Amino acid sequence: MSRKKGSTSSHPRLPRQRPGPLGGKRDENRKLKQQLLLTTATGLFKKNGMEAVAIDEIVDSAGISKGSFYSYFEGKADLVNVLFSPLRLQFEDAFQKAKSQMNQAQGELALFDAYQNMATAMAQSCLAEPDLILIYIAESRGAPTGARQPILELSDLITQNALELTEIAQKRGLLRPFDARISSLAVIGAIERLLFEYLRGTFEYHPIELTAALISLVLEGLQSEDFVTS
Amino acid sequence: MSRKKGSTSSHPRLPRQRPGPLGGKRDENRKLKQQLLLTTATGLFKKNGMEAVAIDEIVDSAGISKGSFYSYFEGKADLVNVLFSPLRLQFEDAFQKAKSQMNQAQGELALFDAYQNMATAMAQSCLAEPDLILIYIAESRGAPTGARQPILELSDLITQNALELTEIAQKRGLLRPFDARISSLAVIGAIERLLFEYLRGTFEYHPIELTAALISLVLEGLQSEDFVTS
Amino acid sequence: MSRKKGSTSSHPRLPRQRPGPLGGKRDENRKLKQQLLLTTATGLFKKNGMEAVAIDEIVDSAGISKGSFYSYFEGKADLVNVLFSPLRLQFEDAFQKAKSQMNQAQGELALFDAYQNMATAMAQSCLAEPDLILIYIAESRGAPTGARQPILELSDLITQNALELTEIAQKRGLLRPFDARISSLAVIGAIERLLFEYLRGTFEYHPIELTAALISLVLEGLQSEDFVTS
Amino acid sequence: MSRKKGSTSSHPRLPRQRPGPLGGKRDENRKLKQQLLLTTATGLFKKNGMEAVAIDEIVDSAGISKGSFYSYFEGKADLVNVLFSPLRLQFEDAFQKAKSQMNQAQGELALFDAYQNMATAMAQSCLAEPDLILIYIAESRGAPTGARQPILELSDLITQNALELTEIAQKRGLLRPFDARISSLAVIGAIERLLFEYLRGTFEYHPIELTAALISLVLEGLQSEDFVTS
DNA sequence: CATGAATGAGCGTTCATTCAT
DNA sequence: TATGAATGAACGCTCATTCAT
Numbered sequence: 001m002s003r004k005k006g007s008t009s010s011h012p013r014l015p016r017q018r019p020g021p022l023g024g025k026r027d028e029n030r031k032l033k034q035q036l037l038l039t040t041a042t043g044l045f046k047k048n049g050m051e052a053v054a055i056d057e058i059v060d061s062a063g064i065s066k067g068s069f070y071s072y073f074e075g076k077a078d079l080v081n082v083l084f085s086p087l088r089l090q091f092e093d094a095f096q097k098a099k100s101q102m103n104q105a106q107g108e109l110a111l112f113d114a115y116q117n118m119a120t121a122m123a124q125s126c127l128a129e130p131d132l133i134l135i136y137i138a139e140s141r142g143a144p145t146g147a148r149q150p151i152l153e154l155s156d157l158i159t160q161n162a163l164e165l166t167e168i169a170q171k172r173g174l175l176r177p178f179d180a181r182i183s184s185l186a187v188i189g190a191i192e193r194l195l196f197e198y199l200r201g202t203f204e205y206h207p208i209e210l211t212a213a214l215i216s217l218v219l220e221g222l223q224s225e226d227f228v229t230s
Numbered sequence: 231m232s233r234k235k236g237s238t239s240s241h242p243r244l245p246r247q248r249p250g251p252l253g254g255k256r257d258e259n260r261k262l263k264q265q266l267l268l269t270t271a272t273g274l275f276k277k278n279g280m281e282a283v284a285i286d287e288i289v290d291s292a293g294i295s296k297g298s299f300y301s302y303f304e305g306k307a308d309l310v311n312v313l314f315s316p317l318r319l320q321f322e323d324a325f326q327k328a329k330s331q332m333n334q335a336q337g338e339l340a341l342f343d344a345y346q347n348m349a350t351a352m353a354q355s356c357l358a359e360p361d362l363i364l365i366y367i368a369e370s371r372g373a374p375t376g377a378r379q380p381i382l383e384l385s386d387l388i389t390q391n392a393l394e395l396t397e398i399a400q401k402r403g404l405l406r407p408f409d410a411r412i413s414s415l416a417v418i419g420a421i422e423r424l425l426f427e428y429l430r431g432t433f434e435y436h437p438i439e440l441t442a443a444l445i446s447l448v449l450e451g452l453q454s455e456d457f458v459t460s
Numbered sequence: 461m462s463r464k465k466g467s468t469s470s471h472p473r474l475p476r477q478r479p480g481p482l483g484g485k486r487d488e489n490r491k492l493k494q495q496l497l498l499t500t501a502t503g504l505f506k507k508n509g510m511e512a513v514a515i516d517e518i519v520d521s522a523g524i525s526k527g528s529f530y531s532y533f534e535g536k537a538d539l540v541n542v543l544f545s546p547l548r549l550q551f552e553d554a555f556q557k558a559k560s561q562m563n564q565a566q567g568e569l570a571l572f573d574a575y576q577n578m579a580t581a582m583a584q585s586c587l588a589e590p591d592l593i594l595i596y597i598a599e600s601r602g603a604p605t606g607a608r609q610p611i612l613e614l615s616d617l618i619t620q621n622a623l624e625l626t627e628i629a630q631k632r633g634l635l636r637p638f639d640a641r642i643s644s645l646a647v648i649g650a651i652e653r654l655l656f657e658y659l660r661g662t663f664e665y666h667p668i669e670l671t672a673a674l675i676s677l678v679l680e681g682l683q684s685e686d687f688v689t690s
Numbered sequence: 691m692s693r694k695k696g697s698t699s700s701h702p703r704l705p706r707q708r709p710g711p712l713g714g715k716r717d718e719n720r721k722l723k724q725q726l727l728l729t730t731a732t733g734l735f736k737k738n739g740m741e742a743v744a745i746d747e748i749v750d751s752a753g754i755s756k757g758s759f760y761s762y763f764e765g766k767a768d769l770v771n772v773l774f775s776p777l778r779l780q781f782e783d784a785f786q787k788a789k790s791q792m793n794q795a796q797g798e799l800a801l802f803d804a805y806q807n808m809a810t811a812m813a814q815s816c817l818a819e820p821d822l823i824l825i826y827i828a829e830s831r832g833a834p835t836g837a838r839q840p841i842l843e844l845s846d847l848i849t850q851n852a853l854e855l856t857e858i859a860q861k862r863g864l865l866r867p868f869d870a871r872i873s874s875l876a877v878i879g880a881i882e883r884l885l886f887e888y889l890r891g892t893f894e895y896h897p898i899e900l901t902a903a904l905i906s907l908v909l910e911g912l913q914s915e916d917f918v919t920s
Numbered sequence: 921c922a923t924g925a926a927t928g929a930g931c932g933t934t935c936a937t938t939c940a941t
Numbered sequence: 942t943a944t945g946a947a948t949g950a951a952c953g954c955t956c957a958t959t960c961a962t
Contacts, residue, residue, distance in 0.1 A: 049373025051281050054956060065923045067960085075957070138371045141426060143279025181433060182424060182443050189423025190416035196371065197415055213412050260946080284931060295948045300933070302946095490925080509833025511741050514952060525927045530954065532925095601828045601886065603739025642895075642903050645887055646880035653879025654872060656831060663871065673872050744935060755944045757939085765936075 034072045036062050038083050046131045050080070050139050050147060077146040084150045087125060087132055088157065094121040095161035102168050111174050118165075123211065126195065134199040137192050162188055264302045266292050268313055276361045280310065280369050280377060311380040317355060317362055318384050324351040325391040332398050341404050348395075353441060356425065364429045367422050392418050494532045496522050498543055506591045510540065510599050510607055537606040544610045547585060547592055548617065554581040555621040562628050571634050578625075583671055586655065594659045597652050622648050724762045726752050728773050736821045740770070740829055740837060771840040777815060777822055778844050784811040785851035792858050801864050808855075813901065816885065824889040827882050852878055 040062040044053045055076060059066045073079040094117075101114035126133045140155040142148050162184040169175040175183070191214055197203040198210055270292040274283045285306060289296050303309040324347075331344035356363045370385040372378050392414040399405040405413070421444055427433040428440055500522040504513040515536060519529050533539040554577075561574035586593045600615040602608050622644040629635040635643070651674055657663040658670055730752040734743045745766060749756045763769040788808035795801045816823045830845040832838050852874040859865045865873070881904055887893040888900055 049375075052373050052375070055958085056956070059924095066925095066958090067923050068921090070958075071922080138373075141368045142372060143277075143282055143368065145279065145282060179439070179443075181427075182440070185423050185427055186420035186443075189419040189421070189426075191419070193415050193419025193422070194412060196419075197411075203411065209409070210412070213409075213416075263946090285933085286931080296933085297935080297948050297950095298946070305932070493925090507833075509835065512833055512835060515954080516952080525925095526954085527927055527929095527956080528925070535953070598831045598833065602832060603742050603828075605739075605742070639899070639903075641887075641893065642884060642900070645883050646903075649879040649881070649883025649886075650876035651879070653875050653882070656879075657871075657875055669869070670872070673869075673876075745937085746935070749945095756937090756946095757944050758942090760937075761943080 030072070033062075033064060033068065034082075037064060037069060037072060037079065041079055042083065042131045042135065045135045050076075050135065051142075051145065075146075077149060080147050081150040084132065084136070084154055087129060087136075088150070088154050090125045091122065091154070091157060091161075094118045094125070095157075095165070097121075098165060099161075099168065102165070102172065105172070108172075108174065111169065111172055115165075115169075119214075123214070130199050133195060137196045137199075140192075158188060159185070260302075263292075263294060263298070264312075267294065267299065267302055267309070271309055272313065272361045272365065275365045280365065280381075281372075281375065307377040307379065310377050313362065314366070314380045314384055317359060317366075318380070318387065320355045321352065321384070321387060321391075324348045324355070325387075325395070327351075328395060329391075329398065332395070332402065335402070338404065341399065341402055345395075345399075345404075349444070353444065357437075360429045363425060367426045367429075370422075388418060389415070490532075493522075493524060493528070494542075497524065497529065497532055497539070501539055502543065502591045502595065505595045510595065511602075511605065535606075537609065540607050541610045543592065544596070544614055547589060547596075548610070548614050550585045551582065551614065551617060551621075554578045554585070555617075555625070557581075558625060559621075559628065562625070562632065565632070568632075568634060571629065571632055575625075575629075575634075579674070583674065587667070590659045593655060597656045597659075600652075618648060619645070720762070723754060723758065724772075727754060727759060727762060727769065731769055732773065732821045732825065735825045740766075740825065741832075741835065765836075767836040767839060770837050774822065774826070774840045774844055777819060777826075778840070778847065780815045781812065781844070781847060781851075784808045784815070785847075785855070787811075788855060789851075789858065792855070792862065795862070798862075798864060801859065801862055805855075805859075805864075809904075813904070820889050823885060827886045827889075830882075848878060849875070 037058060041053065041058045044057055044061060055066065055069060058079075059069050073082065098114050098118035101117065102111055105111045105114055136151055136154060139148055139151045142151075144152055163180055166175065166180040166184040166187075170177050170180060194210065194214060198207075267288060271283065271288045274287055274291060278287075285296060285299055288309075289299050303312065328344050328348035331347065332341055335341045335344055366381055366384060369378055369381045372381075374382055393410055396405065396410040396414040396417075400407050400410060424440065424444060428437075497518060501513065501518045504517055504521060515526060515529055518539075519526050533542065558574050558578035561577065562571055565571045565574055596611055596614060599608055599611045602611075604612055623640055626635065626640040626644040626647075630637050630640060654670065654674065658667075727748060731743070731748045734747055734751060745756065745759060748769075749759050763772065785808070788804050791804035791807065792801055795804055826841055826844060829838055829841045832841075834842055853870055856865060856870040856874040856877075860868075860870060884900065884904060888895060888897075
């Protein structure tokens, strides 16, 4: 008979709650190991792709037992979820702030500032976790496997918010009224591809120039008149 | 070996040649079944992703035995190769024609025409085989599995030729001398993403407008001054 | 990649190390099961030949799951390797000792002793693991499959060392200077065939008499003058 | 419904009888193709071992259809049977002749002659079909697969007759009364191993010297007094 | 609690044999 | 009659997940 911690969770399969007091030594150890698994998985996902990485590979590389893995994560999908959660929160936050700033902004300058702030925040997130971004870009168009779901959700989040921001910008006269779905998707596609090559190292570019190009893509998008003159 | 006879024999066991006369009933049947397998696989790849689709799934769906599969294709990788070969040839052809036309073109008009022709040819290829394009876009950033190789090669082909064309266009004064790698990647990224959403059906757009947008992306790229004025 | 992930990962997935303490229950159990698999495989190999025995057969006979098999061995070839390693070591050892003893031996008596010791050691090895010897003899001329490699290496080891020993014995005047390759191969061939029939049970011989015959083959080989007087 | 030749065979699975008149063009063609299959198979068996050679490989190499193969042979086992039949007949014949000659021989010289004749006949058979002999030696200790049965039977034939001949020779005083089973097996083992290495080409020996050694093995065996003086 | 041994369905691939054409 | 397409049971091997210790 398997001993079960009296826990607040009614879900029998969830990872057990931390055992010791919050912040205690056990809790800390738990977090360290979990982090180690996340980092190891990130490296392997980057190198071999998410589907090709077996849990055995992760735990062996991390020097942690497989049993432990399942006490930290429900499975691969959960690990990926945990892996991308912070990024997702940061992006959600950046989008929310941008939207509210834009709605409150009075002049064109304030609108630009809102974009600028958002772009900066996101760029920082990206550069802080380049491997994660690389994995995201590589996997975000893949088939909706269980493990890929968090990534697809992140992709949807980005797509949806980029669209909304574009629409706001158009309403506010910042961008010309070109079809917002098309222009937002084009901008996202362009950025992702550039980042992809940059982060893979295909591309030994001066980050500054690349950043400039990316920011200009975000800020000005495909607003030029030329774009619509087919 | 891979189950695989651990033998030194390099016998390739290539798909057998037709037995009957070249246009005979058997030959025709063979082609029909091969086509059936390709079509079935395409549908499954589209829905579930290439890696997730087992040979069993393909042959069951097609109502063909597993053994037969291996008389039509050498394996999964070969099937994918056969699947994408025509597309690849069409793209290679379009790129070659565009490059030679551009090198021979005298005026700006002729240059535009070359682009236009290429874009039209490619658009036709894409719209003729939407599922293939969808699979391509979904898989083209995945890890280099054996089966994925033809797709990655196609991706490289596109990337490389887009770069060369951009450079030619810049030399010929058609595009402003912005970094060709950045602008070609951005254009490809934008196009692929738009096609992706369009072909998935996320996006119920008038094909005409989308085509116009895509062609304008190809033709004018990110040439606007605004783009570089960060 | 036989079924085999077509991946660049070279992760070896070696049999896991014991988890508990070195002499603990788990460690012991591990060894017992590994031994069980080896013994079961030996029995099946003996009866049906190495190639004809499927992993399924081994694990079913042993009452162990297929997955477990691969935690004990890397594959069929590895199992065979592990199976024959001790024998190989014993033979290597016996050959080395014989060679060094013979090189140091002063009189003919000492030379004979060296042979005698080697023959005795080998005879003990053979009689301790009759099934292994039987498998070795049955397979040692087979095609070089992956799984058969350890056996072919053992065969080469024996052939090579028998030749060297014969040459030493000739140099030392123990054997007449007949072509060493021919006489060593003839001796090996004779011994193997005798052992083969004896171990199969075709042959209900007094082991003592057989042993005497074998030792005399080793010791005196084909040294008689008659042998070369065609 | 499969058309069945009215044939004398009551076995429904046997290869059909030749269609045209005996010796007619069809019959000749049949024999040529059958011979081609046999030759091709021999080459492949020699290179890769009998078990590893698939019927596909044989028919592809021979440029004959698989369907035809099964009209010439019942299967792999039957092919092997047909392949070794002539050799078997030659050996049976040589043994029979030797036995009757020896039983009728009056002096020691006549006995020697009988041996000599037999050895010569067999040597000719061996040198006429070296690949067959190589296959025989490589496979004759393998597990009794269906396809290997004719080879094992040939091996038994040789073993049994060698024993009988040895016993006759001992009775007639030609060989010393050492255990006939042991000495006959030792001789066979020695010969087979020497032939094996010679035919593989491991061994670039003057055939004349090798033949001399082989004949002396056959003729004088292990008759020396030394052999039994353990 | 941590550990890794156990499980077994699943994968890509092979092959002897049958049979429609 | 000759052909090779079709079949499907095997094979060697993998892996996410469970659970006894």
